[in-house]
Amino acid sequence: MTKKNHYLLIAPFFIMVCLFLLLPMLFVLLDSFKTEQGVWSISNYIEIFNNPFYTQSFGNSLDIAFKSTMIGLVIALIAAHAIHSSGKRLGKIALTVTNMASNFSGVPLAFAFMIILGNNGVITILFKHLGFDLTSVFNLYSKVGLIAVYVYFQIPLGILLLYPAFDRIEGHYKEAAFTLGAGNTVFWRRIGIPLLLPALISTSVILFANAIGAYATAYALTNGAFNIVPVRIGTLVSGDIFLKPNMASALSVILASILLALNTIGRRRSHEES
16 A cells, blocks of 8 residues: 555545634634634733632642542552452453443433432432431532532543553563562552653643543533533533633633643653653
């Protein structure tokens, strides 16, 4: 096959990338520098950084994304190791279930949590019958509740991303370490964790991006009342109160810039550790 034919085969991919990724990003970037009257200006960015309501949305988004990423990463790491050590047959079943769970998000996930842990959820009512008011210590519709829901959909994704990394350390590395007299603690501190570190860094970046950009789950759970960036963007675009698509574009650009910076740092750190 000639080089020209190779380019023809790849052409549909580049066309799709341009139409559905590059062009929308370019339009959003250009719109972010326009006012509602169509005048070129940086007023949208100035308002975002000077308006406590918008800065609070970024603070909430970063806080929820960071906490759900760290909690989800730790649980996913333990679960991935357990699945990897459970044998091929049981491991395949566990991965199949995990793969299904990773696709359970958005509105269905929020609805499921409402049924289970909402103010009139099954577990909440059960605790009431036992004489304990669960809502006094846990509110599903607060920041803590959002973090709990986010952690739920972070764990399966984290497991799927971390599971292949254990192939590097299970086998000859472990056998050689134990043969030379290293205990389990020494092995994980000096060999296991350093080998897993690149995967942990890249997985944490993906989980963070997954959390900070989540919209449907948060909106369905709080009906848009909790102030996070994706909800603010959706509100400004849909025009429930004020229609400000240019302001939404500016928020999107800042959010994308944060993710791009984190991804760049994460990839660099991952390559340094590998």
